[in-house]
Amino acid sequence: MSASERVVPEGARRRRRPTKQGTVLSEQLIVETALRLIGEHGAAALTVRRLGAALGCDPSALYRYFRDTDELLLAVADELIGRTLRTWRPTGDWRADLRTLGLRMHADYLAHPQAATLTCARVTGRAHEIRSVEAILGVLRGAGFPDAEAVRIYHVFVDQTLSFAALDASTLVLSEQARAQEVQTWPQTYARLPADTHPNIAATAGVLVAEMDRSGYPAALEMVLAAAATRLQHVRTPAL
Amino acid sequence: MSASERVVPEGARRRRRPTKQGTVLSEQLIVETALRLIGEHGAAALTVRRLGAALGCDPSALYRYFRDTDELLLAVADELIGRTLRTWRPTGDWRADLRTLGLRMHADYLAHPQAATLTCARVTGRAHEIRSVEAILGVLRGAGFPDAEAVRIYHVFVDQTLSFAALDASTLVLSEQARAQEVQTWPQTYARLPADTHPNIAATAGVLVAEMDRSGYPAALEMVLAAAATRLQHVRTPAL
DNA sequence: GTTCACACGTCAACGCTGTTGTCATAAGGT
DNA sequence: ACCTTATGACAACAGCGTTGACGTGTGAAC
Numbered sequence: 407m408s409a410s411e412r413v414v415p416e417g418a419r420r421r422r423r424p425t426k427q428g429t430v431l432s433e434q435l436i437v438e439t440a441l442r443l444i445g446e447h448g449a450a451a452l453t454v455r456r457l458g459a460a461l462g463c464d465p466s467a468l469y470r471y472f473r474d475t476d477e478l479l480l481a482v483a484d485e486l487i488g489r490t491l492r493t494w495r496p497t498g499d500w501r502a503d504l505r506t507l508g509l510r511m512h513a514d515y516l517a518h519p520q521a522a523t524l525t526c527a528r529v530t531g532r533a534h535e536i537r538s539v540e541a542i543l544g545v546l547r548g549a550g551f552p553d554a555e556a557v558r559i560y561h562v563f564v565d566q567t568l569s570f571a572a573l574d575a576s577t578l579v580l581s582e583q584a585r586a587q588e589v590q591t592w593p594q595t596y597a598r599l600p601a602d603t604h605p606n607i608a609a610t611a612g613v614l615v616a617e618m619d620r621s622g623y624p625a626a627l628e629m630v631l632a633a634a635a636t637r638l639q640h641v642r643t644p645a646l
Numbered sequence: 647m648s649a650s651e652r653v654v655p656e657g658a659r660r661r662r663r664p665t666k667q668g669t670v671l672s673e674q675l676i677v678e679t680a681l682r683l684i685g686e687h688g689a690a691a692l693t694v695r696r697l698g699a700a701l702g703c704d705p706s707a708l709y710r711y712f713r714d715t716d717e718l719l720l721a722v723a724d725e726l727i728g729r730t731l732r733t734w735r736p737t738g739d740w741r742a743d744l745r746t747l748g749l750r751m752h753a754d755y756l757a758h759p760q761a762a763t764l765t766c767a768r769v770t771g772r773a774h775e776i777r778s779v780e781a782i783l784g785v786l787r788g789a790g791f792p793d794a795e796a797v798r799i800y801h802v803f804v805d806q807t808l809s810f811a812a813l814d815a816s817t818l819v820l821s822e823q824a825r826a827q828e829v830q831t832w833p834q835t836y837a838r839l840p841a842d843t844h845p846n847i848a849a850t851a852g853v854l855v856a857e858m859d860r861s862g863y864p865a866a867l868e869m870v871l872a873a874a875a876t877r878l879q880h881v882r883t884p885a886l
Numbered sequence: 887g888t889t890c891a892c893a894c895g896t897c898a899a900c901g902c903t904g905t906t907g908t909c910a911t912a913a914g915g916t
Numbered sequence: 917a918c919c920t921t922a923t924g925a926c927a928a929c930a931g932c933g934t935t936g937a938c939g940t941g942t943g944a945a946c
Binding site for chain 4: 412420421422423424453454455465466469474475
């Protein structure tokens with residue numbers, strides 16, 4: 407039997423057989439346990455053996471549910487997307503809708519930084535992700551963007567949100583002292599550079615220290631939304 | 647002897663003893679070989695054993711030069727930063743300068759994805775980084791952006807470039823088959839969704855498949871530059 | 887009810903990984 | 917020429933993902 411034939415799709419499962427330790431496995435339970443493991447003990451804690459131990463089953467039992475660890479990771483990623491999307495409702499104002507969705511996705515991923523660094527870059531092709539793509543495209547096309555434009559803006563919006571989430575999450579995962587040192591680099595190193603050798607840094611030192619202390623995502627999102635709005639005006643009033 | 651005591655700083659090395667196969671090790675040679683290994687055989691090829699084999703030495707000999715593989719990767723990353731900025735010269739056209747710098751940084755990081763994913767989020771506070779901050783701020787202030795605005799745009803520009811680089815690099819780090827599957831998800835899964843359940847995806851399927859096949863960074867960069875240009879116009883012609 | 891196919895958990899094993907303790911030896915200051 | 921010790925080699929360990937074989941309990945069929 408090859409590895410891929412070993413996996414039975416979740417919908418087709420009929421026999422639910424408890425493990426030696428009594429737990430009844432399911433795709434849902436495995437994904438939740440994986441997420442919990444990552445949240446409690448860091449991303450490095452997600453190994454097949456540890457996950458098996460946490461679930462009370464043999465590690466190899468997981469291969470009845472996922473072809474390999476990569477597929478398991480995709481399921482974890484999709485679960486995160488689903489949690490974000492579950493409470494979001496579009497209002498009809500495209501700019502406000504994208505703003506709140508972006509900020510919420512960013513925040514939700516940061517709430518699970520270890521999981522975010524592992525999964526932000528992945529295209530899952532699973533249910534929750536598909537729903538989010540459909541929704542965002544709907545918002546943009548409903549606002550009047552032509553198809554090509556809508557797809558391009560969708561791409562920028564989603565990749566920007568995920569990549570900033572991964573970036574910001576990765577700093578949260580650093581060790582306590584590494585993060586502390588990272589934060590202090592701006593006031594300690596940059597704010598003290600002399601004006602004759604580094605005129606631009608010296609002139610903006612105060613603003614620089616304050617700005618670099620927070621995420622650049624909100625400002626980046628605003629700029630992308632502003633550029634999109636400008637583009638929409640051109641589409642609506644062509645050849646002025 | 648503990649692991650950290652085993653490492654001798656590069657400057658303090660006195661005895662250069664050739665390995666059994668004749669090569670004379672050095673921090674520089676190890677870093678270069680690691681970069682070559684990544685470039686030739688992919689990120690997965692960078693293991694201590696393979697690196698040892700490529701260098702003609704026992705894997706454990708590397709631990710005389712780096713405390714662990716993480717420290718080795720940081721050394722590789724540091725080498726990368728230097729290479730990126732070395733050839734860039736501002737022309738005086740702020741928008742073109744930022745465009746070429748962003749695209750070049752993005753490309754250079756992608757050429758060494760393993761190092762990129764590990765280092766994109768770090769603030770080093772070292773010479774190369776400081777020079778880049780000074781240069782970018784100089785471009786923006788020279789273009790006429792007020793200090794607060796210049797810092798804000800610098801933040802967005804640099805974080806967006808690094809985060810997209812990390813995102814795109816992380817897909818290159820995936821195993822061969824995982825990446826292949828990721829690419830096929832758009833034509834195989836998304837392009838086949840029926841129009842009645844997923845009207846927006848179905849309507850844009852063709853454009854979607856083409857768009858998602860490449861990085862969103864160039865488009866994102868253009869949108870940020872466009873938003874910045876609009877902002878600059880407002881600053882130059884206040885209170886119209 | 888009883889039977890029966892097989893889904894699914896378990897076990898053992900493979901080859902890989904990073905890392906370390908110990909030892910031998912050649913380099914280089916004296 | 918000696919002696920210290922830096923440094924490379926060797927062997928071993930624990931842990932990793934993954935697979936093939938095995939047996940047992942389940943749910944369906946009759």
